[in-house]
Amino acid sequence: METDRPDGRTPNQLRPLAYSCSILHRAHGSASWAQGETKVLAAVYGPKAGTKKNENPEKASIEVIWKPKTGQIGKMEKEYEMILKRTLESICIRTIYPNTTTSVIVQVVHDDGALLPCAINAACAALVDAGIPLKHLAVAICCSVTDSGCIILDPTKDEEERSLQVGSEPMENGIMTSVTQGAMSVNDYLHCLERGRAACASLSEFVRKNIGTKSTSEPSKAG
Amino acid sequence: METKSTSSFTNLVDQSVCPGDVVLDLSKMINQTIKLGGGLRQDCDAISVMKAGRLRFSKPHKYWVENSQKRYVPYAEDSVLGIVVDSRSDNFLVDIKGPTLAFLPVLAFEGGTRRNIPRFEIGTLIYVRVIKANPGMNPELSCTDASGKAAEFGALKDGYMFECTTGQSRMLLSSPTCPVLDALGKKLSFEIAVGLNGRVWVDAASPHTTIVVANAIMNSETLSGAQQRIMVEKLLQRIQ
Numbered sequence: 001m002e003t004d005r006p007d008g009r010t011p012n013q014l015r016p017l018a019y020s021c022s023i024l025h026r027a028h029g030s031a032s033w034a035q036g037e038t039k040v041l042a043a044v045y046g047p048k049a050g051t052k053k054n055e056n057p058e059k060a061s062i063e064v065i066w067k068p069k070t071g072q073i074g075k076m077e078k079e080y081e082m083i084l085k086r087t088l089e090s091i092c093i094r095t096i097y098p099n100t101t102t103s104v105i106v107q108v109v110h111d112d113g114a115l116l117p118c119a120i121n122a123a124c125a126a127l128v129d130a131g132i133p134l135k136h137l138a139v140a141i142c143c144s145v146t147d148s149g150c151i152i153l154d155p156t157k158d159e160e161e162r163s164l165q166v167g168s169e170p171m172e173n174g175i176m177t178s179v180t181q182g183a184m185s186v187n188d189y190l191h192c193l194e195r196g197r198a199a200c201a202s203l204s205e206f207v208r209k210n211i212g213t214k215s216t217s218e219p220s221k222a223g
Numbered sequence: 224m225e226t227k228s229t230s231s232f233t234n235l236v237d238q239s240v241c242p243g244d245v246v247l248d249l250s251k252m253i254n255q256t257i258k259l260g261g262g263l264r265q266d267c268d269a270i271s272v273m274k275a276g277r278l279r280f281s282k283p284h285k286y287w288v289e290n291s292q293k294r295y296v297p298y299a300e301d302s303v304l305g306i307v308v309d310s311r312s313d314n315f316l317v318d319i320k321g322p323t324l325a326f327l328p329v330l331a332f333e334g335g336t337r338r339n340i341p342r343f344e345i346g347t348l349i350y351v352r353v354i355k356a357n358p359g360m361n362p363e364l365s366c367t368d369a370s371g372k373a374a375e376f377g378a379l380k381d382g383y384m385f386e387c388t389t390g391q392s393r394m395l396l397s398s399p400t401c402p403v404l405d406a407l408g409k410k411l412s413f414e415i416a417v418g419l420n421g422r423v424w425v426d427a428a429s430p431h432t433t434i435v436v437a438n439a440i441m442n443s444e445t446l447s448g449a450q451q452r453i454m455v456e457k458l459l460q461r462i463q
Binding site: 028129136208 | 241242243262264271273274275290292293294296322323324358359
């Protein structure tokens with residue numbers, strides 16, 4: 001059964017993507033990622049000398065700072081920071097720069113649904129722009145299950161009710177991160193994974209095509 | 224078999240690559256020695272990419288990924304521009320835009336002895352050579368070349384220092400001379416030092432000339448060779 005979506009999209013259709021990198025002057029790497037009205041700006045500083053709290057003598061440590069558009073950082077933002085940190089740690093090669101800390105600052109410009117996948121995509125693009133050694137790229141997608149049991153991709157804020165966010169890597173199509181809200185059946189979950197994996201493949205092609213071209217390349221005043 | 228392995232890496236050479244791309248499969252190669260440069264790593268039998276950029280190949284068997292970034296990774300035998308941030312009894316601490324501060328021993332100068340330690344104010348700009356850059360250790364610098372002569376190393380006085388990406392500094396140092404420096408050199412007289420860590424120092428008789436040269440170099444990052452010459456000509460016309 002087809003579900004009518006308010007903006008006229010089909011269930012499998014993503015919102016328009018916009019991506020640019022090297023947009024911040026001071027950051028060592030930066031990227032902006034927008035899906036429809038949702039937009040996230042990510043900046044990467046480092047690797048730089050680790051502080052006493054974050055320093056690890058064998059691996060580089062990654063610090064994620066989440067900046068919401070309005071208000072203070074709450075529990076939801078702390079959870080997003082933790083999820084993002086774990087995801088980025090799994091794709092970075094951390095043994096090359098021991099005793100260092102890499103800071104990733106994620107600024108939410110606008111939130112119209114599917115915020116965490118947008119942040120994951122922006123952070124990965126910023127890491128690539130900063131030249132941090134990575135094992136592979138990671139892309140993220142958001143699926144939603146409607147009341148009538150239909151699965152839609154890339155929901156807007158109005159459509160977000162029971163959502164599933166999948167972060168996967170294009171090489172092995174593995175799942176690095178999966179976050180769910182609400183309740184859904186096992187079959188719905190597996191269908192969401194299938195749809196998410198297919199959408200991540202097209203997202204990965206988009207990222208791969210754009211990653212070589214830099215919009216501007218300005219010198220850094222940091223460090 | 225060799226033809227197949229040859230064609231496999233030829234497809235990716237001079238192409239843009241992303242982290243995770245496999246550029247070589249060692250299980251298909253027969254007794255070949257390869258040298259891996261920056262941006263590549265070995266994962267069991269696969270050679271994969273760590274940084275986004277352009278894969279390069281140099282005969283007979285050198286591979287590297289050419290990328291441009293703002294952060295510098297110290298390597299031995301690089302010439303870099305450093306800023307003195309502290310002075311200790313045995314070492315100067317120098318910022319070379321790397322993950323950690325670098326050590327410049329007080330004896331690493333031409334004719335350096337215990338009685339003849341040079342004086343560097345905090346903030347001095349010096350042109351140094353990286354002699355050790357091991358992971359987990361602070362890099363070690365020297366103000367002499369391999370034979371112990373000062374050559375072109377030492378403190379840089381006056382002038383103007385600006386920052387660019389590591390890719391651009393490699394372009395400025397490449398041979399033959401990069402078009403923007405060639406075009407500027409025909410009309411203006413200036414002195415320039417380029418560090419591989421993305422710092423460039425320019426000095427000229429008047430600040431006016433220094434600013435023109437610095438702006439021309441900063442604007443040339445995304446331009447091709449012909450575009451660089453055109454940009455320099457327009458810039459020089461505007462100031463005359």
